[in-house]
Amino acid sequence: MRFSPGDSVGPYRVTGVIGEGAMGVVYQVVNGVTGRLEAMKVLTDDVSHDLEQGERFLHEIQVQARPEHPNIAQVRTAFCEGRTLIMVMEQVDGDALSGVRCRLRSRRCGSSIRSSRRLDTRIQRASFIAT
Numbered sequence: 001m002r003f004s005p006g007d008s009v010g011p012y013r014v015t016g017v018i019g020e021g022a023m024g025v026v027y028q029v030v031n032g033v034t035g036r037l038e039a040m041k042v043l044t045d046d047v048s049h050d051l052e053q054g055e056r057f058l059h060e061i062q063v064q065a066r067p068e069h070p071n072i073a074q075v076r077t078a079f080c081e082g083r084t085l086i087m088v089m090e091q092v093d094g095d096a097l098s099g100v101r102c103r104l105r106s107r108r109c110g111s112s113i114r115s116s117r118r119l120d121t122r123i124q125r126a127s128f129i130a131t
């Protein structure tokens with residue numbers, strides 16, 4: 001299921017796309033009741049019919065919804081729209097890691113690239129632990 005700016009999903013209105021990963025698209029949405037901006041993740045169409053990917057996403061939602069951690073975006077709610085599973089979470093400000101790495105690379109700063117590689121490794125390790 002793909003959304004466009006202006007679409008309504010439950011109490012949320014889509015305002016744009018924040019990012020896209022291997023599994024899903026993350027939209028910026030506004031809660032029409034509270035007025036707060038949130039991030040809404042939906043699986044991309046090509047993986048949304050895959051049972052295993054659906055289960056992985058459900059697992060991701062449940063892990064991410066565990067009691068608060070300052071470095072993990074808080075899950076606000078999760079629900080199904082038709083047969084599509086949707087996660088709404090706090091919107092985290094900042095650039096995607098790819099953009100940060102790209103900027104570091106363009107500065108040709110060796111130590112920063114090394115530290116960004118270390119960051120990547122830690123993120124991969126953290127996702128491995130979480131799954």
Ligand SMILES: Nc1ncnc2c1ncn2[C@@H]1O[C@H](COP(=O)(O)OP(=O)(O)O)[C@@H](O)[C@H]1O
Binds near residue numbers: 018091
């Ligand atoms: N809570 C969030 N707030 C702001 N941006 C987010 C949030 N979650 C994800 N994003 C953006 O959306 C992109 C894709 O999300 P991600 O969860 O990595 O999808 P996938 O599981 O498909 O890789 C991220 O790289 C990031 O830029």
Ligand SMILES: [Mg+2]
Binds near residue numbers: 021022
């Ligand atoms: Mg990702």
